Structures are given as structure tokens and as C-alpha cells.
Amino acid sequence: MTLAQPEARPYHHGDLSRALVEAARRILETEGPAALSLRAVAREAGVSPAAPYHHFKDKGQLLDAVAHEGWVALDAALMKARQDSDDDRRRMTNLGVAYVTFARDNPALYRVMYDCSRDKDALPDQMKEEGAYCQVRNTIAHAAGDGVSEIDLELATIAAWCAGHGLAEMSGFKQFESLKTLLGGEEAFLKAVFDHLGMFAKFDRG
């Protein structure tokens, strides 16, 4: 008779895929992206280093699953931000702030999300239909009214998305620290930058 194991997991885990993704997110949050090795994830989940390969083709595919969860979470954050406002322009700014805030609050996760995208040279497919990208697009469409062309709409969405991503990756740079305190905090800083980007400038001009 052996001593009681700390976690008497049966030989077959039951839902290892899910457990692995959760373990990965736990490692991301506590130790950062550099510590996210497949072996570490397996360790954290309490299985052998080879076990993950029965659920994911390779490390990249596990990261894809983690990234997917990230996009879903970002989705929800943007959805919430979109409802918290009535005015179109303010709503657009709120979306931008929510986007960057999500990235700043989950830096490791955001990094994985975009690393996966760049490896495939594409945003996740999910986004085109009902995802975060589409939410930005719809918000712009509503703000711009009927007169706007499909092309302008697409361009404006891309422009806003690029601005958000750029700011998400750079707003943490220490060179901007003094400016932030001068403006009264992180959020004020973000709003000010988005204001300067004038994402409706084209529509305002006519």
C-alpha cells in the first residue's frame, strides 16, 4: 500500500487537453512567456513530457489553443466596452482603451496570441465572422453611417486595429512614463494617444 498521492489522478487523465491549456495559462501568468516550455506545461499538469503529444501535434499547436482562448477573452472585453457607451466617438475610444488594457493586463497571453498570428501571417479566422475585429468594424460602420464605402470601412478598421496593436505593444515602454504621470495616469494617456490618431478624421472631413 502506497502513501496517498497528493493528487491521485487515474492513469487516463480524462480531459488532458483542457488541463494542458489551463496549465499553460497558469505558467504564462506566473512565470512569463520565457518559462512556457512544453515540458513545464506537462510538469504543471502532472503528466509525462510525452503526454501532450497525444493531444497536440507539437508545441505550436498547444500555443494555438492558448491563443484561441486569449482571442475569446479579448472578444468579451471588447463586447463589454462597446456597450458601456452611447456616443460613437467615445465608444470607439473605449474600444481602443479596452483593447490596450487587455493587452497590458495579460501581457504574456497577448504575446502568445500575436506570435501565433505572425507565424501564420494571419489573424485567427474566428475574428472575421463574429470576433473582436468584426466588432471594431461594426462600430465604425455604425459611426460612419450609410455613405461610407466598403473599402473605406475596411481601411478604417485596419487602421484602428494597427493603432491598437501598436499602442498595446509600446505603451509599456519606460520612455513614456513621465508623460503618463503628467497626463494623470495610464488611461488618460491611452485616450490622449487615440485622440491624436483621430480614427474618424477621414469621415469628419467628408
Add this chain to the structure above:
Amino acid sequence: MTLAQPEARPYHHGDLSRALVEAARRILETEGPAALSLRAVAREAGVSPAAPYHHFKDKGQLLDAVAHEGWVALDAALMKARQDSDDDRRRMTNLGVAYVTFARDNPALYRVMYDCSRDKDALPDQMKEEGAYCQVRNTIAHAAGDGVSEIDLELATIAAWCAGHGLAEMSGFKQFESLKTLLGGEEAFLKAVFDHLGMFAKFDRG
């Protein structure tokens, strides 16, 4: 007497630091960032795997050197773009297009540059004085005239830089392919997006 070596390098290389950085750039261009290991760089330079440690504290410091070269090159590209125009607004767009074009032409190098920045949560120090960041700032300052505040100037520079970085990392996404051909090529696409960002909107409005 031994056969003539293919490259009868003396025991002491002479300028190994430089050779290592060049070897790294060669690997980046031909095999991409994933293949850029310290051992591969040493192999490419024709030295043992331990040799680089006499010139760089660790792999990160070698990448820092590579990144520095990248920033210098980007510097030059922006300098050239700035002189190729007279009108302020066009000059600003040209800067943006040049920035993104550099990133698209040297994707692996650009990746290393920004990975190094994020590891330190800072743009390279060199940029603040006479570097690329400063060029953008000066261009905006010239365009905005005397009335603009120091804060607005800084915000506009950050906004432009974020937009450039975001577009640099996303313009390669295949989702935008059809839109690009529809607009008549990569450069037209970039100009259209920058136009939508209306980086002078704030100043135009007064």
C-alpha cells in the same frame, strides 16, 4: 604538412564581434529568426560554440548588437524618405510608408529589434537623441508649427509610431491580400491606411 584549409583563419580571429553580428544577420535573412541560435551563429562564423562568450555576455547581448544595427539602418531609411518630399503631410506619409517598408523588407531583423525592445520595455536609448523616433517628432513639429504644445507633440509622435509599428506587424496578414490588389499594390494600401489614421487630424481641427 596539411592540406590548404578552405579558410586558414588564424587562431585569433581578429574581429570576431563584428563577424558574429554579420553571421547573425546572414542567418536571419536566409533561415529566419527561428534558426538564429548562438551555436548556429558560431558555426556560420567558423568558431567554436563557446567563442562568442568572450565578446558577448550571453545570447541576448548578441541580439542587442544585431538590433542596434537594425535601428541604424532604419534610421537611414527614414532619413532618406524625409528628404524625398516637400509637403509636410506627404512627408509624414512617406515616413510611415518607409518605416513599414523597412519592416516588410527585413522581417526577421525587425522582429529581433522589437523583441529586444520589449525585453527591456524600452525603445533603444539612441533613438531619443538623433534616431528614427526623433525624426518623426521633428517632422511633426515642423508640420504643426509653433503653436503646438510639447505634450501634443510627444503624443502625436507616439501615435504615429504606434500606427507604424502596428501596420508593420500586420500588413503582411493574408486577410488583407485582396484589399491590397484592389487598391493597386502594397504601397497604395499603406498610404490608404495612413490616410485613414489622419495623423494631423488634431492639428487640422485647430
Add this chain to the structure above:
DNA sequence: CATGTTATCTAAGCGTTGTTCAGATGGATC
């Protein structure tokens, strides 16, 4: 010129990683 000092390089090795493979395990099906 001989000598000692120092910078530079190599060889070997440690611990870790991603990945593969043969074999052990056990739930599901007949």
C-alpha cells in the same frame, strides 16, 4: 631575446528543450 601576462579560442560537459518511439495501462466493444 626570453619571459610572463592577458585576451582569445577550443574541447568537453551540464542541464534543459522539443520530439520520437517502444511499450505499459485501462476503458470501451464484442
Add this chain to the structure above:
DNA sequence: GATCCATCTGAACAACGCTTAGATAACATG
């Protein structure tokens, strides 16, 4: 109850970043 098959383990491989001990040669000092 025998069989099948997805799942998991243990052991192994090559490659990685990095360290250490020792070889080599340039250079300074006498």
C-alpha cells in the same frame, strides 16, 4: 472475458544556452 485502441510512461536523440578547464598566440616587460 478477450480484444481493440486511445492514452500515458520511460528512455532516448539531437540541439540548445552556458560554464569550466586548458590550449594558443599576441603583447608587454625585463
